[in-house]
Amino acid sequence: MFRRPLFCVTLTEISWTFCPGLPNVDIMNDQDPLASFRLDGKVALATGAARGIGFAIARAWASVGAAVAIQDIDHAAAHEAVDQLVSQGHRAIALVGDLADLAHVESLIPTTVERLGRLDILLNNGGVQSYGFFDDEQTAADVEKQFRVNVTVPMLLIRQAAKVFIARGEGGRIINVSSVQSFRGVPQMMPYSVSKAALNHVTSTSARYLAGHAITVNAIAPGVVNTLRNTELFSDGQRVTDLQNWIPMKRPSTPQDTIGAALLLASRAGEYITGQTLFVDGGLSIR
Numbered sequence: 001m002f003r004r005p006l007f008c009v010t011l012t013e014i015s016w017t018f019c020p021g022l023p024n025v026d027i028m029n030d031q032d033p034l035a036s037f038r039l040d041g042k043v044a045l046a047t048g049a050a051r052g053i054g055f056a057i058a059r060a061w062a063s064v065g066a067a068v069a070i071q072d073i074d075h076a077a078a079h080e081a082v083d084q085l086v087s088q089g090h091r092a093i094a095l096v097g098d099l100a101d102l103a104h105v106e107s108l109i110p111t112t113v114e115r116l117g118r119l120d121i122l123l124n125n126g127g128v129q130s131y132g133f134f135d136d137e138q139t140a141a142d143v144e145k146q147f148r149v150n151v152t153v154p155m156l157l158i159r160q161a162a163k164v165f166i167a168r169g170e171g172g173r174i175i176n177v178s179s180v181q182s183f184r185g186v187p188q189m190m191p192y193s194v195s196k197a198a199l200n201h202v203t204s205t206s207a208r209y210l211a212g213h214a215i216t217v218n219a220i221a222p223g224v225v226n227t228l229r230n231t232e233l234f235s236d237g238q239r240v241t242d243l244q245n246w247i248p249m250k251r252p253s254t255p256q257d258t259i260g261a262a263l264l265l266a267s268r269a270g271e272y273i274t275g276q277t278l279f280v281d282g283g284l285s286i287r
């Protein structure tokens with residue numbers, strides 16, 4: 001069994017033990033490995049999280065002890081999500097606004113820290129997509145909006161979160177929601193596909209910069225998930241059957257499929273994993 005070296009410090013009761021230059025070991029951890037997945041006392045900010053993948057992840061984190069700030073453009077849905085979490089005994093707040101509005105984006109981390117007391121985990125989940133690129137259905141402004149929301153905003157939030165984490169000196173967790181399209185682009189969604197490939201690069205590049213501060217940066221890349229953005233697809237029986245035949249695991253994804261990866265990457269259990277894009281796609285990205 002590992003023993004904690006004498007000069008390691010546990011900065012607060014709820015923080016990760018920080019041992020410069022040594023494996024971040026914890027005696028409790030060895031006795032109860034599942035305890036390392038808990039997020040008691042941690043605070044997470046999740047963008048685009050009133051529903052779909054973001055909400056599934058935020059709710060999972062809340063269920064293992066985190067307080068969560070739910071950012072979303074949809075006022076009613078954001079407050080409904082928060083009400084649901086609060087009614088289940090969790091701490092949650094709603095931050096309503098458009099991720100394309102950089103003034104709103106800049107306010108998210110300071111507001112989270114002010115209202116929930118700290119920030120430990122950032123989930124860059126909010127993303128926008130458009131179809132019909134080669135059919136001229138997307139203007140240059142549509143293309144730029146996808147890059148702004150899917151790439152620029154995560155980069156800016158990572159930089160801001162990193163400052164908070166570094167100043168506190170207890171590490172932190174950053175998780176970006178990418179896509180299987182980052183691996184295999186869809187021509188009619190080229191700006192979206194390319195933006196998600198860029199997000200994978202943001203993930204590995206920022207991970208390299210932040211690793212020495214015990215800050216991990218990883219991405220989860222879902223496959224085809226039954227959420228609001230895919231309402232039309234999932235209401236077409238033939239297309240769902242085609243999807244089932246095409247996906248190696250023979251079913252499309254639900255938001256709940258991403259929870260396991262999100263719990264691992266946000267918690268002490270995943271503290272030695274960084275710079276990775278984890279495909280949670282039922283095998284779509286198998287080469």
Ligand SMILES: NC(=O)c1ccc[n+]([C@@H]2O[C@H](COP(=O)([O-])OP(=O)(O)OC[C@H]3O[C@@H](n4cnc5c(N)ncnc54)[C@H](O)[C@@H]3O)[C@@H](O)[C@H]2O)c1
Nearest residue numbers: 048050052053073074098099125127179224225227228229
């Ligand atoms: N659904 C999929 O098949 C799929 C696959 C791979 C990756 N993803 C990625 O997962 C993430 C979440 O997708 P989802 O399918 O759960 O989303 P979704 O369509 O269910 O929407 C999630 C939330 O985002 C909010 N939102 C939309 N535009 C916003 C904006 N400009 N500012 C703030 N909030 C906004 C919506 O109100 C909604 O509550 C996205 O980054 C998406 O690209 C989704």
